[in-house]
Amino acid sequence: MTNESHGPTLTLQAHAKINLSLDVLHKRRDGYHHLCMIMQEISLHDEVHLRLTPEPGIRLTTNAGFLPVDQGNIAWKAAERLARGAGVSLESQGVAIHIDKQIPVAAGLAGGSADAAAVLKGLNALWRLGLSLEELQLISLPLGADIPYCLMGGTALAEGIGERLTPLTLAKPFWVVLVKPPVSVSTREVYEALKLDEIEERPDTLALIEALAQADSLTMAGAMANVLETVTIPQVPEIGELKRRLLALNATASLMSGSGPTVFGLFKDQEKARSAGEKLKRLYREVHVVHTLRRSQ
Numbered sequence: 641m642t643n644e645s646h647g648p649t650l651t652l653q654a655h656a657k658i659n660l661s662l663d664v665l666h667k668r669r670d671g672y673h674h675l676c677m678i679m680q681e682i683s684l685h686d687e688v689h690l691r692l693t694p695e696p697g698i699r700l701t702t703n704a705g706f707l708p709v710d711q712g713n714i715a716w717k718a719a720e721r722l723a724r725g726a727g728v729s730l731e732s733q734g735v736a737i738h739i740d741k742q743i744p745v746a747a748g749l750a751g752g753s754a755d756a757a758a759v760l761k762g763l764n765a766l767w768r769l770g771l772s773l774e775e776l777q778l779i780s781l782p783l784g785a786d787i788p789y790c791l792m793g794g795t796a797l798a799e800g801i802g803e804r805l806t807p808l809t810l811a812k813p814f815w816v817v818l819v820k821p822p823v824s825v826s827t828r829e830v831y832e833a834l835k836l837d838e839i840e841e842r843p844d845t846l847a848l849i850e851a852l853a854q855a856d857s858l859t860m861a862g863a864m865a866n867v868l869e870t871v872t873i874p875q876v877p878e879i880g881e882l883k884r885r886l887l888a889l890n891a892t893a894s895l896m897s898g899s900g901p902t903v904f905g906l907f908k909d910q911e912k913a914r915s916a917g918e919k920l921k922r923l924y925r926e927v928h929v930v931h932t933l934r935r936s937q
């Protein structure tokens with residue numbers, strides 16, 4: 641898209657993710673954890689507007705007043721890292737980024753990572769860099785372990801620290817009811833507090849992969865688990881209560897996403913999802929009824 645008076649522009653949807661499973665295998669020497677998890681893209685999204693400007697540097701604005709608008713914003717960092725990596729000078733031209741935030745922040749939904757992925761994809765196009773998905777993923781990893789997945793989307797097995805990705809088949813889409821309790825959770829603190837030798841319930845990842853491909857929801861529900869719940873549920877017991885509430889409201893399965901605190905319920909039926917969402921909206925401010933998405937490219 642080109643707008644003569646304002647420079648070329650591009651608007652992208654930056655989709656959130658949920659973790660259909662999350663297993664932590666061991667802690668690495670650098671403090672990061674070796675994971676085995678299944679990621680799922682959902683329709684909830686921020687909008688990321690990009691515009692090339694004759695003025696130098698990166699300028700960032702957002703409707704979310706509490707988010708940083710400088711180097712502290714992961715979208716800002718993504719633009720700077722791509723420019724440096726690809727040899728684009730930000731002294732002779734610049735970029736304006738506007739983030740319309742809809743994804744709850746620090747919620748376990750990878751909102752920041754999704755914005756960063758959108759900036760990388762968008763600037764790759766606007767700057768005509770021609771970088772492949774794999775090249776963008778390599779550039780992105782030091783900025784955040786969820787970004788390589790956000791660049792890819794769809795349903796995927798993520799291993800390593802999150803960067804070893806294998807696309808998976810989700811035979812039937814789901815409606816997803818998201819509820820974010822009004823607490824903030826730091827991903828770093830959750831991983832730091834995790835006691836690997838005290839984990840009793842782990843996901844059955846292989847059974848889950850098979851069940852997703854066969855649309856076998858009974859096996860799926862039994863195979864899903866998130867080991868980070870062992871840290872967050874004792875700290876925020878509401879998360880456990882919300883899981884039980886979603887199951888009582890006819891969810892096929894319910895789990896905490898990522899490091900939390902967002903809890904999601906999967907529904908086969910849109911009406912049941914809507915009705916559960918309406919009931920939960922009476923109790924919680926941040927409730928979203930959305931659906932799973934297939935990989936777009």
Ligand SMILES: C[C@](O)(CO)[C@H](O)COP(=O)(O)OP(=O)(O)OC[C@H]1O[C@@H](n2ccc(N)nc2=O)[C@H](O)[C@@H]1O
Binds near residue numbers: 802
């Ligand atoms: C919880 C998940 O969202 C699940 O998808 C991710 O594992 C976290 O991904 P993220 O927020 O993009 O992670 P980063 O921004 O790279 O790291 C935040 C913090 O989480 C911890 N971290 C993250 C990923 C990983 N495999 N092991 C870790 O221990 C690190 O202490 C790090 O300081």
Ligand SMILES: Nc1ncnc2c1ncn2[C@@H]1O[C@H](COP(=O)(O)OP(=O)(O)OP(=O)(O)O)[C@@H](O)[C@H]1O
Binds near residue numbers: 744745749786
């Ligand atoms: N563009 C952005 N969107 C959201 N948060 C951002 C952004 N840039 C920086 N941040 C900061 O990053 C922190 C985590 O935000 P984010 O919403 O990505 O967490 P999250 O959903 O828990 O991520 P993950 O699931 O990857 O752990 C917040 O404290 C926020 O201030």
